[in-house]
Amino acid sequence: MEKLIQDLKVQIIAQLNLQDVKPEDIGDDQPLFVEGLGLDSIDALELIVLLQQQYKIKLSNAEDGPKVFRSVRTIAEYITAHQAQTA
Amino acid sequence: MIQQQKIVKGGSVVYESAEPTLLAFLAAAYQQLGEKYPKFYKMDNLSKLGWLGTEYLLKGFNKTKYQAEDMGVVLSNANSSLDADLKYLESVKEMASPALFVYTLPNIVIGEISIRHNFKGENAFFITEKFDAGLLQQYVSNLLNDDILQACICGWIEVFKEDYKAVLFLVEKQKIIGESQSFTLFTIDNLNNIYL
């Protein structure tokens, strides 16, 4: 889980072009949207692309977005749960 | 005016760099400003160019003297959002990128400028084969004379791969007495002379 969280931080920074942000700047439980990292709806869609490209997980219902993308940890949990399911 | 790795305001060079690519030049010019606006990195090159251009253009401009609805943006170019269109098409081969698709309209740069400076007045984007000073002068003069706007950013903004040129004008209806800046009359000839 810890490695996954670290990987995700690097991937999120690359996917979303967060050039001034370093992986260590993002807290595991820090909110990603609005008051946290300040991400917006387009970033959410890019995160969906990231999940699909890197982890082959398809989030088809956009309404799940806010729950899954609350923090890096929630994304990691979602990936772990999903990979366990398909394995 | 931004072209050939130079940013020129009112006839004098305000920023110059030797960066080899447009992307690097835009990033360097942004960093030099010392502004914290992380969204800059997510923009396409057309929006970056417009955003940077207006940062320099509006330095020293006191926008608080106007209502947000009284300030607008009218821009033009020949290639619309072709640069972003091609980058988006490139992404489709693997997986279509929503963040790139967002920029496949030419007026998104106007949106970025409006968001940054809280301009809520009329805005328009024209596609013309080449810089059409007559069209801009007529359109913007009408906006000011009819009191639809009090101040307007207008001009030409074009990016295609490594070719780029932005020529932006800030036009105000009222000449403000006592401000030290020099003024140029908003005429077709003056626009053409500056553009060249």
Place this chain on the structure above:
Amino acid sequence: MSAPVFIAGIGAVSAIGNNVAEHVAAFERSEAGMGAMSLLNSVHSGQLPVAEVKLSNPQLAQQLGLKAAVSRTAMLSMLAAKEALDSAAIPGLNKLRTGFISANTVGGMDRTELFFESFLADPSRGRLKDVIHHECGAVTELAADFLGVKDYISTISTACSSSANSIFFGARLIRNNILDVVIAGGTDALTKFTLNGFNTLMILDQEFCKPFDENRRGLNLGEGAGYVVLVSELVATMLESAPVCTLSGYCNANDAYHQTASSPDGTGSFLAMEGALQRANLTPADISYINLHGTGTQNNDIAEGTAIKRLFDPLYPHMSSTKSFTGHTLGASGGLEAVFSVLAIRERTIFPNLRLQTPMQDLPFVPETMLIKNASVNHVLSNSFGFGGNCSSLIFSKT
């Protein structure tokens, strides 16, 4: 300055008809134009309904009398603009200063896609002729040549409010005595480019769209073209049949919130509607019908609805989104909906908002779900809002 600008003619092509009369008939039957993809070749065929014009490219070329098909965007433009100009039947047109102001967002992308298909398979192939009309301006030039308009030609590209903007730009050119006649509106053809793009934004409904429904899931893309012929007061007096309405108000504002999303309180929409009313010298109570932007996305409908509530509460006019018939035709939508606004006045009809079952909880009003005939329609407000925060409202008034 306050000289009125009259609507002398209208022309339309969309999924519900190839001319204005077919649109009226489709509205009367409450028959939507969406369906499975039949002309567009896409991987999403079968999953995503679209609202295609029911003419293939060869059929369009034949109907227009062209030797060979050109960009679909241009052919749709020619068809609707020609109908508008013919219906205006302006005597001595060749002696008047005439302009063509057209909007589009995709340009000749349809031909470019064709080119790339063969080009990518074999770089020595691919017809270069297919890409020369790629840019948006070229589409306007093609249609202007077809119409024989030379005096003034201009292209506006401000996303989904493009053609509303071209209409009020045309009105200004007349008011400032630069032109006598302007054919104004817009066109857009369906392309894979836009379909894939909107799909990545996850705002396409996999079923037929339900604008202003609590359970709306997004929009359906459509295609088409819509134009009005604007004339000066002097030209209006020369017409054989008196124009049914004027363009009495218009306003454009920027939402200054986000590239694609509307602000929660619909600031830009509010400013556009308020400004158009002021220009027309009308109060909200004067409006008989609002042709909503109403795309069917979560974000647009609540923002637009909130702005309407702020401006109109507690007295609401009739409202509907005709995108429930035509899909969202992007750069053409403002032009098509201007035509529908004129039709509402001419036919004394309020068009229904199809498939609305559950009204939105947060709004105190409900758009019309049934066709209303013999309605008293004096002033129609038409909303068009686009990405980039570009918001426009037009007002048409009965003469």
